[in-house]
Amino acid sequence: MSAAALTDSFLERAPLVLRDWVVNFLPAPLQWLGHHLITIVAVLAVFGTFFAFTTIAERKLLARLQNRLGPNRSGLPWIKGLTLFGLSQPFADAIKTLTKEDIVPAAADKCLHFLAPVIVVAFSLMTFAVLPFGRHLIPVELDAALLYFFAAGAATELAIFMAGWSSRNKYSLLAAMRALAQLISYELPLILSVVPIVLVTSTLSSQGIVLAQGGWTFGFLPHWFVFTPWGFPAFIIFLVAALAESNRSPFDLPEAESELIAGHLTEYSGFKYALFFMAEYFGLTALSGLGVTLFLGGWQAPIAALQFIPSYAWFMLKLIGMLVFFIWIRGTLLRLRIDQLTRLAWQFLVPLALLNVGNAAFWILTSSWTGPLQLIRWAISLAIIVIPFILLGRTLTAGYAPRTYRYAP
Amino acid sequence: MLGSGIINGLIVTAKNFAGSYHDPERMVTVEYPEQKTVLPENYRNFPFLITENATDPMGTLRCVACQICEKECPPQCIIIEKSKDKKPDATGKLQLYPAIFGIDTSVCMSCQICVEVCPFDAIKMDKVFEITTTDRFQDLFLDRERLAKPNSYYHEIHPVEAAEVDGRLLAERKAAEEKAKVAAAAKAAAAAAKPVVTPPPATP
Numbered sequence: 001m002s003a004a005a006l007t008d009s010f011l012e013r014a015p016l017v018l019r020d021w022v023v024n025f026l027p028a029p030l031q032w033l034g035h036h037l038i039t040i041v042a043v044l045a046v047f048g049t050f051f052a053f054t055t056i057a058e059r060k061l062l063a064r065l066q067n068r069l070g071p072n073r074s075g076l077p078w079i080k081g082l083t084l085f086g087l088s089q090p091f092a093d094a095i096k097t098l099t100k101e102d103i104v105p106a107a108a109d110k111c112l113h114f115l116a117p118v119i120v121v122a123f124s125l126m127t128f129a130v131l132p133f134g135r136h137l138i139p140v141e142l143d144a145a146l147l148y149f150f151a152a153g154a155a156t157e158l159a160i161f162m163a164g165w166s167s168r169n170k171y172s173l174l175a176a177m178r179a180l181a182q183l184i185s186y187e188l189p190l191i192l193s194v195v196p197i198v199l200v201t202s203t204l205s206s207q208g209i210v211l212a213q214g215g216w217t218f219g220f221l222p223h224w225f226v227f228t229p230w231g232f233p234a235f236i237i238f239l240v241a242a243l244a245e246s247n248r249s250p251f252d253l254p255e256a257e258s259e260l261i262a263g264h265l266t267e268y269s270g271f272k273y274a275l276f277f278m279a280e281y282f283g284l285t286a287l288s289g290l291g292v293t294l295f296l297g298g299w300q301a302p303i304a305a306l307q308f309i310p311s312y313a314w315f316m317l318k319l320i321g322m323l324v325f326f327i328w329i330r331g332t333l334l335r336l337r338i339d340q341l342t343r344l345a346w347q348f349l350v351p352l353a354l355l356n357v358g359n360a361a362f363w364i365l366t367s368s369w370t371g372p373l374q375l376i377r378w379a380i381s382l383a384i385i386v387i388p389f390i391l392l393g394r395t396l397t398a399g400y401a402p403r404t405y406r407y408a409p
Numbered sequence: 410m411l412g413s414g415i416i417n418g419l420i421v422t423a424k425n426f427a428g429s430y431h432d433p434e435r436m437v438t439v440e441y442p443e444q445k446t447v448l449p450e451n452y453r454n455f456p457f458l459i460t461e462n463a464t465d466p467m468g469t470l471r472c473v474a475c476q477i478c479e480k481e482c483p484p485q486c487i488i489i490e491k492s493k494d495k496k497p498d499a500t501g502k503l504q505l506y507p508a509i510f511g512i513d514t515s516v517c518m519s520c521q522i523c524v525e526v527c528p529f530d531a532i533k534m535d536k537v538f539e540i541t542t543t544d545r546f547q548d549l550f551l552d553r554e555r556l557a558k559p560n561s562y563y564h565e566i567h568p569v570e571a572a573e574v575d576g577r578l579l580a581e582r583k584a585a586e587e588k589a590k591v592a593a594a595a596k597a598a599a600a601a602a603k604p605v606v607t608p609p610p611a612t613p
Contacts, residue, residue: 065425068438069438328426389411390410393411
C-alpha cells in the first residue's frame with residue numbers, strides 16, 4: 001500500500017487492506033502473483049455479478065418503459081410463493097443456457113467456431129484492466145491506458161468475424177461482414193471523440209485523466225469534461241459511437257432478430273451463444289466505464305461535501321447511471337437501416353468529431369484568457385460546434401423529414 | 410433541429426416509466442394465475458350436457474340420445490349409446506336417455522355444430538378453459554357424469570342465451586300442454602257428445 005493511501009478514510013482503503021491481508025499469507029516470492037490474481041478474481045466477480053443484474057435490470061426497465069411488468073416470478077426453487085421481484089432470474093437463465101445442447105454445424109471450422117466466443121469474452125474483459133474504479137483501485141496502471149483500451153476493444157471485432165466465417169453459413173458470413181462494416185465505421189468517431197481529452201490533459205493514462213477532472217468551482221460545480229463546450233459534444237459522439245460499438249439498439253443490426261436470423265450468431269447455441277451476450281454486456285460496461293472516466297469525472301464526487309463517500313461507490317453509481325441511460329435509449333429508439341447507420345457515422349459524427357478536435361485545440365490555446373475574455377472563449381467554443389451541428393443537421397435531413405406518405409398511382 | 414425527435418421520444422418513455430408505478434390504467438399485463446379477466450359472454454370452448462335438476466343430474470338429462478350430434482360432429486368426437494329402457498323427461502313424457510355419452514376433448518374442435526343441431530337444447534358450449542391434466546388418455550375423455558351440468562350453471566355462463574332457450578322451451582311446453590288440453594277437451598267433448606250425437610234410436 002502506498003503512503004498516500006494511508007491518509008484516506010477506512011472505507012476508501014478497505015479493498016486494499018483486504019487484499020494486502022490475504023497476500024501476506026503467501027510466501028514472499030509468490031506475493032506479486034497473489035496480488036494480481038486477487039485483482040483478476042475481484043474484477044471477474046464484481047463485473048460478473050454486475051452483468052447478471054444488468055440483464056434483469058434491463059428487462060425490468062424496458063418493461064416499465066413500455067408499460068409492462070417485466071420478469072417478476074422467479075424466486076428460489078425450494079421455497080414456494082417467494083418471488084423476490086424476479087431478481088433470481090439471471091441465475092435461472094444461466095442454468096438454462098448451461099444445460100442447453102451445444103450444436104456445431106458439421107461443415108463448421110470447429111476450432112475457430114469454438115475460439116470465437118472465448119476470444120470475444122477475453123478481449124472485452126481485458127478492457128477492464130485499465131479502468132480506474134477508485135482512487136487506488138486500478139488493476140493495471142498503464143501510461144498508454146487509452147491506447148490499450150481501444151486496442152483490446154477493437155479486437156472483439158475480429159472475434160465477430162471469426163464467428164461468422166467459421167460457421168460456414170452464408171447468412172452468418174454476410175451478417176458478420178455487415179457487423180464489421182458497422183464496427184469499423186464507428187471505431188473512428190469513438191476514438192476521435194476521445195482525442196480532445198488527450199489533447200487537453202496531454203496524457204493517455206486513465207488515472208491521470210480522472211485526476212485532471214478533480215476540483216470544484218464554488219464547491220459544487222465539478223470540473224468534469226462533460227461540462228465544457230468541447231467535452232459535451234465529445235460525450236454525445238462518444239455515447240452514440242459506444243452504442244454502435246456494443247451492438248445495442250438502435251444500432252443492433254449485427255443481430256437484428258427481426259431482419260436477420262441472428263446474424264453472426266446464427267450457428268451458435270447454448271452457452272456459446274450466452275458468451276456472446278456476456279461479451280456484449282462486458283463491452284458495454286467497459287465502454288460506459290471509459291465514458292465515466294473520460295467525461296464524468298471518474299471516481300470523483302460531484303460535490304466537494306460528498307467526498308466522504310468512497311470513490312469506488314461514486315464510480316459504480318455513475319456506471320449504473322450510464323447503463324440506465326443506455327437501457328432507456330434501447331426502450332425508446334427504433335433500429336436504423338444499414339445505409340442510415342453508415343451515413344450517420346461518416347457524414348455526421350466524423351466531421352463533427354474532427355471539428356471538435358479543433359475546438360479542443362482552441363480551448364488549449366486560449367487557456368490564459370481570464371475575466372470577461374472567459375465568456376468570449378465559451379461563446380467561440382460553443383459556436384465552433386453548435387453552428388456546424390445545426391447546418392449539418394439541416395443539410396443531412398433535408399428531403400428526409402418530415403416524411404410525406406402517398407399512395408402508388 | 411436534429412435530435413429533437415429523440416428527446417421527445419425519451420420524454421414519452423420516461424413518462425411511461427414513471428406512470429407505470431402510479432397509474433394502473435397504463436398497465437396492460439394481467440398476472441394470469443392470480444388475476445383473471447372476465448371472459449366475453451360469447452366465449453366457448455367445449456360442450457356440456459344440460460340437466461334440469463342439479464340434485465339428480467343423471468335422471469334429468471335433457472338429452473334423449475337421438476344421436477344427431479354424434480352424426481353431425483365433424484371430427485367425430487362424440488360417442489352415444491342409447492338406453493334400453495325409457496324414463497320420463499321434464500314434461501313427463503317417456504323418452505330414451507344416453508346410457509353412454511362421451512366427448513373426447515383432445516379431438517373436439519369447439520365448432521359448436523352439436524349445439525346448432527340439437528333439437529332438444531340438451532348440449533351447450535362451456536367456458537372452462539383450464540383443462541390441463543396429467544393423463545392424456547382418461548382425463549381428456551369426458552364421460553356423461555363429467556359432462557352433465559345443471560341449467561342454472563348455463564344461466565350463469567351465458568345468461569342471455571339461456572334466458573332465450575328457457576323462454577322458448579317454456580313456450581313449446583305450454584303450446585304442447587295447450588294442444589294436449591285441446592286434444593283432451595276435444596276427446597272429452599267427443600266422448601261427451603257421442604251419446605248426444607247418437608241418441609238411442611227409440612225410447613220405449
